[in-house]
Amino acid sequence: MNIIIIEDEFRAAKSLQNLIAELKPEAKITGVYDSIEMSIEALKESKPDLIFMDIHLSDGLSFEIFKQVEITCPVVFCTAFDQYMLDAFKSKGVDYVLKPFSRDDIAEAFRKFDELKKFFQKTELPELEALLQKIAQPQAAAKSSFLVFKNQKYTTIPTENIAYFFIHNEITHLMTFDKQQFQLTQTLGQIAEQVSQKQFFRVNRQYIINFSAIKEMEHYFQRKILVKLTVETPEQLLINKEKSHSFFTWLEDR
Structure with missing residues (x-):
């Protein structure tokens, strides 16, 4: 499989190359381009x-x-802005990954690509319309609860009761508004697809937060945004300058 990367941020391009090499060692990156002009050529x-x-x-x-x-x-679109999602899917987008992306995000993009490849193999004469219908099919309803296991018991936590999801020691957890913590089997990338994108926002690689949990925000060093929640988090919640625009767009979209 031949892959091209079109990315003008050196660190993001390098991270993509490393993740592709790890997740798809059989793939060959045939070029990395940082402009429209170079990409067209x-x-x-x-x-x-x-x-x-x-x-x-x-x-x-x-x-x-x-x-x-x-x-x-x-095409897998990797960007810090979420307002171009519809345009991306109209432009043969198989996935839309928000920066800063994680290993799970890129693995999920490859999973979707592999599903499309299987779809093509089953269809004698695949057409663009069939591809677009598969990609742009309506999103499943947002998950209303999460099944958790603690103290030898299973229980369900309504999504509306969850203040935030986070990763600690490479394990995904949820924290409720009444400060109960539970482990989950899903990755943060999977959770981001399951919850309401209007209600929850992935602020960085470690956290997805509930709009209802936001207490206040303030400017931080290097043009970052410090977000404080009504339920304390183990670390400071910082949103980098590249993602701050999409964060404020999300805040206003209600």
């Missing part, structure tokens, strides 16, 4: 099987690439 000459693409590039939005060259393969 490269895609005129090569036909990758999958593209990882940032949306905000140094010379504009990457959607311009689709106007200049025909892209026939699925």
